[in-house]
Amino acid sequence: MCSTKVLHIAVEGVVPLKSSFYGRVGFLSLVHGLDHAFLMFSSPLFILILRDLGLDYAAVGALVSLAYFTYGIGALPAGFLSDRFGHKWTITAAIALASMGALVGSLPGSYGTLAVSFFLLGLGASLYHPPAMSLLAHISTPENRGIAMGLHGVGSNLVMVAAPALAGGIATLFHWRAAFLFWGLAGTAAAALFWRLFESTGSPESADPSPLAGLAPILQDRELVHTLLIIFLLSGIQGFIWSGTFAYIATYLQDVRGMTVAVSGILAGVQYGVGALGHLVGGYMADRSSRVLPVLIGTTGALIGFGLILLPSPAALLVGIFILGFSLFVKQPAMNTLLADAVPQEVHGRLYGVFFIITNTIGALAPMFGGLIIGRFSFTAFFLLCSAIVLSAYPLILLMRSALREASPRTP
Template structure:
């Protein structure tokens, strides 16, 4: 496969982009204790972070088409690394929120740029390339929760015949450590990614912005996909931010166990990416999106009623497969539905709905947790998954570039 450097470093960047979200989700209980926060307050911070993560995808998509995806992806990682260092020195809730604003801006730059770069580098077997890109990301994401838990927590737990003891560095030093890989991967993209793009410079900025704004109105399939990714994003992000806290506080497990189970979700997500990438090149993308959202619905219900660690582990593993399997499928369907010169902007809109609108999930979840209980967050995620399944039935199959 040509352009291996593109896949390697975009997969690493993809991994880190989500890692900065996962690190927050694992460290939320420790941050809540230090700053005396309730679920609503930490949910608000997570939603500010998540909303900007998605909102910034719109200018990121525009910039990817205008100046090139490689430059945007590099700047994304540099900004994330800087934000991680800033978060580590936050001295109150307001400052902490401001530093997560910076991190939200940084993380939001990656997805449209990285996905656009992969889609341009691999015109053939695009679903497969998207799947490989996702697998690489999931491998890193699977390591992030357990690594973060072991770095931050002093707890000791038994896993099979082994005993794991956390280093107990706390959340601040853990964030300092997570700044380093962002710097290294940014350097790798600058030095080793040599795929040549052709930025869209002949059109005026005003024309490009107008074209971007009209995409959902001119393209019915893209409009349906944007609605779909909104609801998928709501339950994906609700789980991304609150799953470790639910495992710890509702299922009554140590933080390291919460980290391990979150790692399981991300690890099985790699299988989901592979399965989605393989099936997306062979079968109806519409039917696959319906199927994967149905599986997510069932697995969420299983998790809600799970009474032991075995049931928790199995339900979380299935959730991991299903929520990541639909990603290469929908990303390939977007590419097939839009001309190449609009692709970065289309991905910008898609990731805004996934992570901007979807980024409201922590705020909604925090409000539900305060008003009812933390356990009520999972039925809320089930509702979002059911709606996503219904929306997926409205998608139509398209040929490459058809509007």
């Protein structure tokens, strides 16, 4: 019987990911990491691009801003596309489009060529998260949804650590355009594999093509709207704190704590590594204990972490960096799961689109406000502001505990 099954797989060309929960989540985690790599791999290449094309830092910074701007605004239409055409189509298009952007960057050309490259990188990456969260909600159950979200986050953290180093190594051995070529080819292969290994989900043939289809019952449910508002406000707080911390932690370590660029970069990378553990722990707790508990732990841990990094003790600084890294990621699986639990599958994509556009848009404000506050006052003032914003999450957490309507009976 086993040989017959293997023969059937060989003949049909079907890999049994379609029936394997951990196989699908694991592969999607790698695709998730690749999606983040498209936005991060170029960071060590900027000085090489600057010298090669005769640019200044403002011009290079404009490229990065272009990528992140398109990344921020693309989440909302991505949610509609996911609900309308399905998870498989939208995720494949996301990775393929970002891969095209990387391949464009590998071509000989001018600043305009790179502008097209970064635009496509940001736009493609922006299309990933709403359909991916919807797909995870589709292939999981309320009992294992948290761990699915947690495992999905691990891939992004591991690639966040590795992608810049890998791109820098390729650029050192060959040329900075070779790094763009590598990620373009890797993305193209991943998109093809994803299309081959995953079944079509999330797009019923009878689905109403209207962007507002299926939302009317939600908007008429005041308790559900209340719950969604709490989730969206918490996502905005998370976006600001996450972006602000990772935008300035390395600079703080250099300018205030006197560390070298290399050491500060290593410690900043350590936060992503510890964050991978946070994803796993948060997902496990969301399934086994409470959806709310990881959010509470992450909020409290962030407060403790900000306090420790401001103390003069080097030991307190190191402990604070570890706690911040863990805390900023431990609540993400629970936040993603809360939204999936709250609303019907047919509107997951659009509401995840709202979720991520709030997170990304408010997160994009943090570096700007941080720069103004640090320039006029100090790093301490900025991290104290972050602490105050974190404190504002506690009333929302209390409200969510009373308003939450979950499928899992274990969750308060």
